[in-house]
Amino acid sequence: MFFCFQATLRRAHKYYKNEFPWHILAACTQVVLLAVTLTCSARAVSLPAWYLNPPQSDEQALYGAGEGSNFQEARHAALNAIAEEISVTITSKMERRENLSQNNSTSSYDKQVNQRLTAEIQKIRFNNAEVVMNEATGGKVYVLVSVDRAALAESQKAELERKLAATDELYKSSKNDPIYRKFQKLKSIDGEKAGILSLVAIMQGLDGSYDLAPVRAKLQAYARDFLAIKDKVVVHVQSDGSMPQIKDALEAAFAAESIKVSATAPSRNPDALVVRYTAELQNREVYSSKMSKLSVTVKTQAGSGDIVATNRIESNGSSLTDFDKAAAAAVAAFAKRVREVGAVNIIGLN
Template sequence: MHIQRVIPFLLFGLFITTQVQASHWWQEPPADNEQYLYGLGQGNTLAEAQQQALADISGKLSTSISASLDRVTQDTGIAYNDSVRRQIRSELKDIELSQFQLVKNRTEKTQTIALVQLDRTKLASLWSNQISEATNKLSSLLQTKTITDYQQWAELKKSLAFAEQSRNLSIRLFALNGTQPGPDFHYAIEQLLKKHPMKVALKGSIPQLNRALLQQFKQSGFVSCSSNCNLTISYQDSTTHDLMFGEYLSSLKVIYEVYERQSLIATSEKSVQVTSVSSHSSADEGSVSALVKDLQNRGLFEVVGLEL
């Protein structure tokens, strides 16, 4: 009888111990170390809980990134403004952290809890390879110390986004395992473009369109020029009038041409039609406004036919 009483007691004790151990990882998750980062998440499904666990890891990396940016600024003298800092941290939310595994999970009523383990070494290796590939591509672009033509300028301009991604990835790697970032190619390309801007002349007869084009110059990295220019953007415009259902119709056609020195490198045209109940003059104003709006919506390069 005594043994029969003890066995149920031991089984009950074992059951209680098991329950405590099962919840222990959630109440006190493993501490991060040099090999792994851990994240906890909770959601309506396992997939949702796992995603929240990865967001937990992203939050830890985000905190480390802030400190890493300060370190990089001290070492290189390159200051990163608040906009860049927010961008690098926010990108963690948009990337899928690879090299992780679901360690434990459990479901209580309608909620699922997940513990995710991220392998620092494997993720660092993946990011390092991506940075190395970017370094090889970007370093070849920066072998030149000057910009001689539009094609070279455009190639550098297009590479800014790629260089920015590489820079941000280097900062994330630094936050992950302390690997010192290499050269900031994004900063180097920006400085080269500032030192050797694309100087562009504008020729056209519509004041409102000219003002809009000059504004686009500034946004695109062009500098307005009157002599010894790299490019010349010119346009010819023609307007025809008609009546349509008792309203005044203005049809405006513009032909853009882009010259590099004396060579035509791009051309395009745009036509707009606007009606007015008052006069052809009013319709003309509306057609010019429509042309400017099209420029603002599509951007300089697409409107004039330049590739970028």
């Protein structure tokens, strides 16, 4: 049919070649016909019904459909769909709880879960995943995967219990430690809290009957102990006598992080930490600009005499007029760096 149409165009061109540019019309027509042909070919590929309308997840299993250029890619996409469903279920529950409750502790709990939820869901290993259907069509592979809900809940419960056991062991080991080691361990536990709460949320998303109250009670007890230890820590900053501005910057940083600062050297206080620093200031002139480089070594010592940490912080400052302003800029940069790193981290309480 196409060739007959083309022949007709040639005859029309022969008779009317001086009246109308039929060769342009012929070329355009060929392009249109080719586009129509390709479109029809694309529409001819029919996707599997189970991919377009996969089974709904229920109390027994979770379902996910995926596509890819090969089987592994399609299976991975299907498992990602299941992970996304778990995430949406948990997020929806938290949103409903937020709308129904004005409890600040509940809101705080949900915020901590949100911080780590995506990361924890991505860690899920769907070891019991089963490929229910798969089909290759139109250069693509389509896969339908099911995951046994109870088996997945059991594996997540085992992971949660493993983390709780490790946390409990770390907590118990801190009982007879000096205060700085207790602080370090309890701070580490506090950092793991969001991950543990996210695992609890995943458990609830898979098994609505799971009771999170005991886990939350245990984590709250750890948090109270951490605050109590933090309240006991006292820091005394001892200057080397060269740059008192460094002492001021350190003390301000400790105060900002709610760490008590003692103006006098501690006497017989096992909870006190002595922070000593040495500062070195180097000045140089570069193309008429005054440049200052400040190097500060901070050493922290416990009341027992143990060296808790030694850190070195460098900062720079410049001025177009004099070295005093360049040095002041370097000190300001030092104070900013301390705030960024965290005074608690600089003295080794991390």
